[in-house]
Amino acid sequence: MVKRRGLGRGLGVNALIPEVVSEETILKPSATLSVNEIEPNREQPRKNFDKDKLEALAESIKLHGIVQPLIVTKADGYYKIVAGERRWRAAKLAGIKDVPVIIRDYSSLEVEEIALIENLQREDLNPLEEAFGYKQLMDKFGLTQEDVSVKIGKSRPAVTNSLRLLKLPEKVQEMIKKGVLSVGHAKVLLGVENPVNILKFAEIVVERDLNVRQTEALIKQLPSKPKKEVKRDANVENAISDACRMLEKKYGTKIKVSYSSNYKGKVEISFKDLKQMTKLLEEMGK
16 A cells, blocks of 8 residues: 655656666655565566675665665556665565655656666676666667766766677676676687687686686787788789889889789889989979
């Protein structure tokens, strides 16, 4: 049963989450709900909750109560958690029957976005959960990496580097989830182009218990990728050779032409002394 409390107007989505609300921000609850009237949001990114941390939070709640109210929205016959599932779980664990809440009317899309942002801001997600959360925000809500960095309160490079983890092979991602590979290891492995080699190196790193610096040394042993040979146009090559011979004959000196595949380069003209250099410059200036 809902026990109403007073709440001032003007506390919208942006005021609640993401930019303003932090761990230090204390919001005044608008109601008290039974824990049995509340259910988690099935779409939220956090799938696993650390048992020891939940128990520690439950002990804290027993002593101090729930300082930060849950944010919920009405659903079909129950209240869906928008933010605060960890507090709700810990309250149940502590045997608390009623919890303070802020009830807001949100669309399902708003609920999902707020839940994602709240978790990414406040929870100790593993690196892959964090990266997946960023990707969800971008894919589902059309956000750019810059948008995500502002909403989450992290730098743009941090968001970019996090998203790069999703490019790793699935087996390597699993190693990161389990904690046998660190994000530092992952950044080094991302420098390897072939996914097969990434997995091989990851397995070696785990097997030998290598640190990040040792992993970098291991990667350096990978043979350099051979440069792709560019097929040149024979007619153009012949024309350049003919032009060089003509200039050599005209100026009486060695002419060297060097250039790349797109024919960007330089012409080198040799001379033996100041007299010859002066003569060459005069001839070319005519």
